[in-house]
Structure formats: structure tokens, C-alpha cells
Amino acid sequence: MTILERPRHVGPGVDRVDGPQKVTGAARYPNDFSHPDMAHAALVRATIAAGRVARLDTGAAESAPGVLAVLTHLNAPRLATGPSALLATPPPPLRDDRILYYGQYVAVVVADTPERASAAARRIEVGYEPAEPLLDIHDPRAERLPDPWGSDASWGDTRAALDDAHVVIEASYTTAENTNNPLGLFSTLAEWDGDTLTVHDSTQWPTRVRATLAQMFGVPEAGVRVLVLYVGGGFGAGLRVWPHVILTAMAARQTGRPVKLVMTRPEMFTGIGHRPATVQHIRIGATRDGRLTAIEHESRSTVAIEGDNIEPCATVSTAAYACPNVTAHDEQVRLNIPWTNSMRAPGEAQGNFVLESAIDELSHALGIDPLELRLRNYAEVHPRSGLPWSSKALRECYEVGAERFGWSRRVPEPGSMREGDWLVGYGMAGISYFWYQAPCQARATVRGDGTAYVRSAVTDIGTGTYTIMTQLAAELLGLEQDRVTFGLGDTSMPPGPQAGGSGLTAALGSAVHAACRNLVRAFLDAAAADPASPLAGCDLDDVAVTGGRVHRVGEPERGESYAGILAMRGLDELSADGDSTPRTPQEAGMAPAGPFGARFVEVRVDPELGRLSVARVVSAIDGGRILNEKLARSQIIGGTVGGIGMAMFEDTVSDPGTGRIANATLGDYLVPVNADIPDMDVSFVGGPDAFNPIGVKGVGEIGLVGMAAAIANAVFHATGKRIRSVPITIDRLL
Ligand code: MCN
Ligand code: MOS
Incomplete structure (x- = not known):
């Protein structure tokens, strides 16, 4: 059974299968459930x-x-x-x-x-x-946890390389707490x-x-x-x-x-976590012709007393560029604050802001175009392990993004582009996102009426899991989509992992792939019980599935329908389980790649009032095989809005004396509104990834990453002012 070579159901922008339920209010969220003698709880804080x-x-x-x-x-x-x-x-x-x-x-x-x-x-x-x-990240009394998640890395001799570099960029950055x-x-x-x-x-x-x-x-x-x-x-x-x-x-x-x-x-x-504040310091060394010789990235983020949190910011600098000398160190500072926790693109969002701002600083110092500088230091292999990537189309991201944006129209000198009273700035950032995939199980059933039911105890948090798994199962079982139901969100189903780390599509999709293959194999076994079956003696690789039938590859006539096989064996249905535990990089002989991306941003700055607005965003993303282009685009658009929030608005402000959050409402905590969101152009580039059987990479978080740097870099281009703290508010701009 060769699959996904010429997919019919995966790829195009199919509408959400649960769309009608959602827009009619029929979809039941946890607080839509009730019980006749139910009581209600209220919290005291x-x-x-x-x-x-x-x-x-x-x-x-x-x-x-x-x-x-x-x-x-x-x-x-x-x-x-x-x-x-x-x-x-x-x-x-x-x-x-x-x-x-x-x-x-x-x-x-x-x-x-x-x-x-x-x-x-x-x-x-x-x-x-x-x-x-203890409330201040700089408080010397606060306990410090060096390398709390074991991702620190060091290779080469970074200090010596920095001493020898022709040019060194050195700066400190801060990012705010977000909720x-x-x-x-x-x-x-x-x-x-x-x-x-x-x-x-x-x-x-x-x-x-x-x-x-x-x-x-x-x-x-x-x-x-x-x-x-x-x-x-x-x-x-x-x-x-x-x-x-x-x-x-x-x-x-x-x-x-x-x-x-x-x-x-x-x-x-x-009560449900928030993105920690960070203080980061970076030093980058380079030759005059723009070859990186050293990166030293240090980050400190906040964590609750008794809390834990994974926020690998400096780690970003270990995966992005080819560089012979790299040192990355993360640490945490324990404070009397509510628990910090993952928020869309934890660590990557803040670490990328620092690295991609510093690369922009370097490009200005060297007089090399920011895009050209990135291409000169392209990481052809995984920088830390030296293994080949399972896929990497970052170069295409740069090319397609630059083309669609019109990057070549950029006049290098800061402050040189204007429109009326507005200063215009072009900025960009690259992204090499981490890979994450947890083990997952799924079960697939085909019934006598030719319908299928596939399920796993996972969630759809708005991403589109229901829809893409329906598409995928329809593809793998050779059924029309309306014959397939995907079930989730119930722990009586086979266990699945979190919708997190942009890893559920790869984990669950691989489990669904395994379950569907095992199910087709079960049908082959059932058919083979009859020596006269046209499928007798067939292996999985000898057959294809289309129109509710299993048949020999290239010979649609020589096969049997699911319903026919079940009837012949007197069965109501057949089921099979699938399990997907990812290989290690060593087993696979490659570095599993996360998604890559390039963001290009145009900003307008009013130099009198310090007003900043984003005029255009162009994103080019390598997410491996895209299962549903419409939903994947929604993910990038939603992430981009979050990235604009991080770059320009979001700031969870606590009273420095008491630790009380001063803006804990949606009236006081600013998030972007429609008027802040410009035209957004999203392209997907690259092809299937080699690490999992369905060739996908995650796209759930990458849309947020790179926006802070691209906007800050565009602000520098517009104004000549380097802002090293987000959010970029009027007071920082003036
Ligand atoms: N997709 C696709 N093709 C791919 C990969 C993904 O079409 N190759 C589409 C699918 O619609 C899929 C979605 O993108 O459902 C996200 O897939 P993936 O990147 O695997 O991410 P997860 O399913 O693991 O979802 C979690 C991820 C994370 S970690 C955060 S944070 C986040 C995000 O998704 N939170 C979200 N996107 C969100 N979207 C909404 N609406 N709400 C959230 O809370
Ligand atoms: Mo995403 S922050 O891993 O849920």
C-alpha cells in the first residue's frame, strides 16, 4: 500500500468538519455541560x-x-x-x-x-x-537554576573566537511577561x-x-x-x-x-501559567565579509517558587546558523510569582527575538543586506550534531518571502524610506523552530456499511485536529471524507499526547497512519481466508485503497470492498490499533527538523508621536507536507497576530511591591485588535519531511516566532533606533 504519493484528500483547504457545530453553537465546550443537581465552586485568592x-x-x-x-x-x-x-x-x-x-x-x-x-x-x-x-528578576537573593532543562550547549572556543573576530556585536535584551x-x-x-x-x-x-x-x-x-x-x-x-x-x-x-x-x-x-519575562545577553563575532565566527547567548527567565518551566531561549542560537564556536546558556530565577508556563512558542519566541535582532545589528555594522548575511551563514546540516536535516527549505522560505514582499526595493540606509509624514521600515527575521514529537496511539474501525471511525484521546484546541485527521484517515482508507468520523477528547480512547510543542499532527497523524495500515492488513488477512479472493497472497505493498475497496496496485478490478470482505467473514466491523513512537536521530541517521520560516515586515512610524503600525507581513513557512492549507494558513495568521501582540502590546504588569498583577483584565491587558492587523501573506514551501511516515512538521507555533525581531528590525530601518525590549511601546520609541 503506497500512500500519500498522489493524495486526494490531504493538502487542499478543506473546510473544518466541525465548522457548522461551532458556528451554530452546537459544539459543546467543557462549561456547556451541566448536571441536574450540580453545585458551583468559587475561588478565593x-x-x-x-x-x-x-x-x-x-x-x-x-x-x-x-x-x-x-x-x-x-x-x-x-x-x-x-x-x-x-x-x-x-x-x-x-x-x-x-x-x-x-x-x-x-x-x-x-x-x-x-x-x-x-x-x-x-x-x-x-x-x-x-x-x-522576591519579585525582581535581578534580585540577588533569588535562587538561580543553571541549565534547568539540560539544553545548554557549547562547541569550539567561543571566547577566543570573539577575541579574534573582526566585528563583534554585543547587546542585552529584555522581553516582558505575557499571559x-x-x-x-x-x-x-x-x-x-x-x-x-x-x-x-x-x-x-x-x-x-x-x-x-x-x-x-x-x-x-x-x-x-x-x-x-x-x-x-x-x-x-x-x-x-x-x-x-x-x-x-x-x-x-x-x-x-x-x-x-x-x-x-x-x-x-x-491560575493557568504565563510566559516568563526574560533578560538576555548576546555576543556575535564575524569576519568582515559576514561569516559568523562566534555566538554567545545567555538567557535568564523567571520561574515560580516550587515551579518548573521549559523556556529554552539561548538554545535558539544553537540551531539557526552554521557557526564554528557557539555557547548557549539558559538559567531560571525563582520568584514569588504565579507559575510560569509554556505560551505559544516558549523560549523560541524570546530567543529568536534576540538572535534575529543581533543578526540585523551585525548586518548594519557590516553593511551587508540582512537577507544576504543570513544566506552566507546558512546551516546546511544540523549545527549541533552535524547530522543532515530530515528536511530544510529555509532557503526557499527566504527566496519566496523576499520575492513576494519586494525586499529588493529596500533602501539600506535607516530613515531613508518615507510615505508622507510616516517613516517606512522593512525588516525581516529567519526561524529554525525546534522539533517535538511524543508517542501516540490511535484505533481505526471500518464497519459493514462502509463507514470508518478513527479515534485517539487527544484534543482539538482550535487547530483543526478533527478535520485533518478525517482527511488523513479518508486518504489512508480510500474512503470519501463524509464516510469517516474522527473522535477525540475522551480518555476511554487509546492514549495520545498533549496538543503541544507543535507536535500533535506528527504524533497523531503517524499513529493514524499506523492504525489505518494495520486495518488494511487486517482486511487483507480476512480476505486471504478465501483462496479465491483476488487479494489472496497480497501484501500491504501490493495493494491500494480507493472507493471503499482494497485492490491490487494499478488493477482496480482485482479487489474487494470492505463491506464485501466483512460480509464474507460474517463480521460487523474490523478494527486495528496504531502506535507511533518516533525514532531517535541516531536510529534515523538524521536530525529531525522542525518547521522553518522567514518573515518580512513593513512598518510605519510617526516620528512626532511615536506611533507604530505594521503595514504588511509576508510569511514563508516550511511545514513539511501541509495536510490542510486553509487550516495551516489560519495557524500562521493566528500566530502572527500573537507575534504582533508580543512585539507591540502584550505586557503583564505586576506591582513591584506586592506582586499583584495590575492589568488582569482584557480591558487593561492589550492584545492586537483588527485595526492593528495588516494584510498578511502566507506561503508554504518545501515538501514532505523524512522523519515521520506522513511527512509533516508542526505549524502551530512558528507563526508567532520572528515577528518581534522582524518588527524591531523594521523599526530600526525606519528610524535608526534599535529597540531591544518588547513590547515596543511609544515611550520606548520616542
Ligand atoms: N497543520 C497542517 N499541516 C501540517 C501541520 C499542521 O495542516 N503539516 C495544521 C492542522 O490544522 C493542525 C494545525 O495546523 O491541526 C496545528 O498542528 P501542529 O503544528 O501539529 O500543532 P498541534 O496540533 O500540536 O497544536 C498545538 C499548537 C500549539 S503548541 C499552540 S501553543 C497553539 C497552536 O497549536 N495553540 C493554539 N495553535 C493554536 N490554535 C488555536 N486556534 N488555539 C490555540 O490555543
Ligand atoms: Mo503550545 S505553548 O506547546 O501548547
């Missing part, structure tokens, strides 16, 4: 960043109308700790009187209506014994029946939620079922099992009622 709870008065809340329970550290059941693996679960909530960050939960109130729960929550009085919080802010308020509905637990939850990782709840409440994992048919976005916020999920399950167990919790927007700023 600490108003200091460090110290302890000294006094608690819950009397007024307990006697408030409709209140069923008030849980605090004084009466909450003690829970076991959750998984400490990648993206660890925070410690059990309400375990003691210590406060480690502003917004930490100190109580949960359960009542018969949401209004009564939150009214009672406001009547709880908490007295604190405050300690002095994920998915539109859908995170929500949990928990219902116990003895030791079995059913949970609807806004998560990107249902199997992790199940494992965590089982472990923390000490019940068998098989008795915990997590459901998440739709999620109103996550951008990384749904990658962990946050304390509110545990508290909802705890409240349900204590009250013996199903309990629902819907977070408020301010709670979404403290």
Missing part, C-alpha cells in the same frame, strides 16, 4: 505574594444562603502529589498555610448557584502574616460515583489530567474519565493540570455533588 495565612474567618461564608462547603487548608483533605514529569502538576492546593505567590488559592466555596458561591467567597476574611516577596489569554474561560465539571470520577475540563492533555487526578486522589486510573470535545483555545495554558482542576474534583468529592467551576478572567492571569 491570596492578596499577598509571600508569607502565610495567619487567620481565617469562614463563618459568614458558611452561613451564607445556598452554601454547601467552604474548604481551606484547615479542613481540606490531604492529597498526594501529582506527576513530576515534563510540565509537572503544581503541589496539591490548600495543603498548608504558606503563600508563595499573589493569587494562590486559599479557599474554595461550593454553593447551589455560581452567584451564591462567589458572593459567599467574598465574605471570607483572610488575615496574613506577610514576608518580603496566554485563550478566549474560552477555563472550566472544570467533576462528578464522583464512589471511586470513579468523570471530568469535563479545558485541557490540551486529557490523558495527563486523568493520570494526575488518579494519582492525587488515590483512585484507579481506569476509573477516571476525562472529556474535552472542544476547547476555546489554550496557547499552552492547558498543558498542565492546574490547582483549580484539583479543587473542583476535591469539592465534588467533599459535597457528594457534581461541581462546576468556571474561572474568571482575572483568575486566568494567575
Whole structure:
């Protein structure tokens, strides 16, 4: 069975299979579920960043109308700790009187209506014994964690190369804290029946939620079922099992009622992670003709007390360019802040800003066009391992992007391009994104009526998983798309990984590929039971599937339909499982490549008022085989909007004395609106990747990356002013 050579169903921009459900309101998100005798939970959050709870008065809340329970550290059941693996679960909530960050939960109130729960929550009085919080990334008292995720790298002799370089660029950069802010308020509905637990939850990782709840409440994992048919976005916020999920399950167990919790927007700023602030320092050495001789990149990001977070910023500099001497070092600083966590393109977003700004600084210092400088240092092989890439079309990204943008019209001298009163700037950035793929399982079934059902316990967070997996299964089983249903978001299905690291399409797609192949093999075996079958003696490689039939390659007549094979064997249906565990780079003899990309941006700056706007964005992306061009384009467009947010608007501001977030609403935390978003041109280049059987790479995060650098570089080109901190606000521009 040769597949995906001339795909019919994958590639083109098929509409979302769940589009009608979404736009008619029929799609059910976690907080659309309810239960007749359901109770509601409301949270009480600490108003200091460090110290302890000294006094608690819950009397007024307990006697408030409709209140069923008030849980605090004084009466909450003690829970076991959750998984400490990648993206660890925070410690059990309400375990003691210590406060480690502003917004930490100190109580949960359960009542018969949401209004009564939150009214009672406001009547709880908490007295604190405050300690002095650590809130500043530069605070020398804060604990430092060097190389926290083991990605530091060093080769050659960077110091000596910097000493010998003809030109050295050296600068410090900062990036602000950002908050994920998915539109859908995170929500949990928990219902116990003895030791079995059913949970609807806004998560990107249902199997992790199940494992965590089982472990923390000490019940068998098989008795915990997590459901998440739709999620109103996550951008990384749904990658962990946050304390509110545990508290909802705890409240349900204590009250013996199903309990629902819907977070408020301010709670979404403290309770489900955020992008850490970073301070980064870079030194780049080069020859006069623009050959990189050394890169030294150091980054510091923030992490909560007791928290963990993977934010590889300096690591970006180990994968981007051919350079004989490289040193990359990341470290974290522990502060009394809410948990930092992955937010779309963690580490890459901030690290790329620094590297690609510094490359632009170098191009200006050398008088070499920024695009030409990047091409002169193109990494033909994976710089760290020396292995060939599984695919790399970055050069095409540069070429196609530059062509579509009209990069050749750029007049090099800063401040030399104008339109009326506006200064015009052209800027660009390259991207070499990381690769991530986790193991995944899927199951495929074909029934007697010629329909197929394929499923895995994963999520579709708005990306289009339902649609692309329907397309892929239709392709692999030789069925029309309307004959195929893809199921997800239920832990009773075969286990799958998180929608994260832009890795679900590769992981799940490979598992679906394996399941479908195994299923066709099962049909071959069933057919071979009849020696007269035209498929007798056939191997997978001898057959193709089209129109609901398995037939010999190139001989559509010599085959049998799925329905015919099932009928002949007296079966209702046949099923098969598929498993996809990625090979190691050593096994494969190649470096698994993530996506590559080039961004070209035109900005306008009003030199009198410091107003900045983005006039055009051109993106060229190598995402391997694109399964659905319409959805993939949406991913790049959505990411680009996020990148404009990071570059120009988003800044989670905390009060330096108390750690209270000062702008924890969507009125105060600025995100781009339509008026900030220009025309966006997206092209996909390159072809199937060699690392996984379906040839895909991820595109979910790369759209955000490179925007901060491209915009800052365009601002420099427009104004001659180098801005090394994002967001680029008016005060920084003037
Ligand atoms: N796709 C494609 N062809 C490919 C790869 C992807 O057509 N070769 C399209 C598909 O529609 C697929 C989507 O792009 O569903 C994203 O695929 P992938 O890059 O594999 O990313 P994941 O499925 O792992 O999704 C997670 C990723 C991450 S890590 C963040 S953060 C993010 C993102 O996706 N958060 C999002 N995109 C988001 N989009 C929406 N609407 N909401 C979020 O919260
Ligand atoms: Mo994405 S930040 O890995 O969910």
C-alpha cells in the first residue's frame, strides 16, 4: 500500500468538519455541560505574594444562603502529589498555610448557584502574616537554576573566537511577561460515583489530567474519565493540570455533588501559567565579509517558587546558523510569582527575538543586506550534531518571502524610506523552530456499511485536529471524507499526547497512519481466508485503497470492498490499533527538523508621536507536507497576530511591591485588535519531511516566532533606533 504519493484528500483547504457545530453553537465546550443537581465552586485568592495565612474567618461564608462547603487548608483533605514529569502538576492546593505567590488559592466555596458561591467567597476574611516577596528578576537573593532543562550547549572556543573576530556585536535584551489569554474561560465539571470520577475540563492533555487526578486522589486510573470535545483555545495554558482542576474534583468529592467551576478572567492571569519575562545577553563575532565566527547567548527567565518551566531561549542560537564556536546558556530565577508556563512558542519566541535582532545589528555594522548575511551563514546540516536535516527549505522560505514582499526595493540606509509624514521600515527575521514529537496511539474501525471511525484521546484546541485527521484517515482508507468520523477528547480512547510543542499532527497523524495500515492488513488477512479472493497472497505493498475497496496496485478490478470482505467473514466491523513512537536521530541517521520560516515586515512610524503600525507581513513557512492549507494558513495568521501582540502590546504588569498583577483584565491587558492587523501573506514551501511516515512538521507555533525581531528590525530601518525590549511601546520609541 503506497500512500500519500498522489493524495486526494490531504493538502487542499478543506473546510473544518466541525465548522457548522461551532458556528451554530452546537459544539459543546467543557462549561456547556451541566448536571441536574450540580453545585458551583468559587475561588478565593491570596492578596499577598509571600508569607502565610495567619487567620481565617469562614463563618459568614458558611452561613451564607445556598452554601454547601467552604474548604481551606484547615479542613481540606490531604492529597498526594501529582506527576513530576515534563510540565509537572503544581503541589496539591490548600495543603498548608504558606503563600508563595499573589493569587494562590486559599479557599474554595461550593454553593447551589455560581452567584451564591462567589458572593459567599467574598465574605471570607483572610488575615496574613506577610514576608518580603522576591519579585525582581535581578534580585540577588533569588535562587538561580543553571541549565534547568539540560539544553545548554557549547562547541569550539567561543571566547577566543570573539577575541579574534573582526566585528563583534554585543547587546542585552529584555522581553516582558505575557499571559496566554485563550478566549474560552477555563472550566472544570467533576462528578464522583464512589471511586470513579468523570471530568469535563479545558485541557490540551486529557490523558495527563486523568493520570494526575488518579494519582492525587488515590483512585484507579481506569476509573477516571476525562472529556474535552472542544476547547476555546489554550496557547499552552492547558498543558498542565492546574490547582483549580484539583479543587473542583476535591469539592465534588467533599459535597457528594457534581461541581462546576468556571474561572474568571482575572483568575486566568494567575491560575493557568504565563510566559516568563526574560533578560538576555548576546555576543556575535564575524569576519568582515559576514561569516559568523562566534555566538554567545545567555538567557535568564523567571520561574515560580516550587515551579518548573521549559523556556529554552539561548538554545535558539544553537540551531539557526552554521557557526564554528557557539555557547548557549539558559538559567531560571525563582520568584514569588504565579507559575510560569509554556505560551505559544516558549523560549523560541524570546530567543529568536534576540538572535534575529543581533543578526540585523551585525548586518548594519557590516553593511551587508540582512537577507544576504543570513544566506552566507546558512546551516546546511544540523549545527549541533552535524547530522543532515530530515528536511530544510529555509532557503526557499527566504527566496519566496523576499520575492513576494519586494525586499529588493529596500533602501539600506535607516530613515531613508518615507510615505508622507510616516517613516517606512522593512525588516525581516529567519526561524529554525525546534522539533517535538511524543508517542501516540490511535484505533481505526471500518464497519459493514462502509463507514470508518478513527479515534485517539487527544484534543482539538482550535487547530483543526478533527478535520485533518478525517482527511488523513479518508486518504489512508480510500474512503470519501463524509464516510469517516474522527473522535477525540475522551480518555476511554487509546492514549495520545498533549496538543503541544507543535507536535500533535506528527504524533497523531503517524499513529493514524499506523492504525489505518494495520486495518488494511487486517482486511487483507480476512480476505486471504478465501483462496479465491483476488487479494489472496497480497501484501500491504501490493495493494491500494480507493472507493471503499482494497485492490491490487494499478488493477482496480482485482479487489474487494470492505463491506464485501466483512460480509464474507460474517463480521460487523474490523478494527486495528496504531502506535507511533518516533525514532531517535541516531536510529534515523538524521536530525529531525522542525518547521522553518522567514518573515518580512513593513512598518510605519510617526516620528512626532511615536506611533507604530505594521503595514504588511509576508510569511514563508516550511511545514513539511501541509495536510490542510486553509487550516495551516489560519495557524500562521493566528500566530502572527500573537507575534504582533508580543512585539507591540502584550505586557503583564505586576506591582513591584506586592506582586499583584495590575492589568488582569482584557480591558487593561492589550492584545492586537483588527485595526492593528495588516494584510498578511502566507506561503508554504518545501515538501514532505523524512522523519515521520506522513511527512509533516508542526505549524502551530512558528507563526508567532520572528515577528518581534522582524518588527524591531523594521523599526530600526525606519528610524535608526534599535529597540531591544518588547513590547515596543511609544515611550520606548520616542
Ligand atoms: N497543520 C497542517 N499541516 C501540517 C501541520 C499542521 O495542516 N503539516 C495544521 C492542522 O490544522 C493542525 C494545525 O495546523 O491541526 C496545528 O498542528 P501542529 O503544528 O501539529 O500543532 P498541534 O496540533 O500540536 O497544536 C498545538 C499548537 C500549539 S503548541 C499552540 S501553543 C497553539 C497552536 O497549536 N495553540 C493554539 N495553535 C493554536 N490554535 C488555536 N486556534 N488555539 C490555540 O490555543
Ligand atoms: Mo503550545 S505553548 O506547546 O501548547
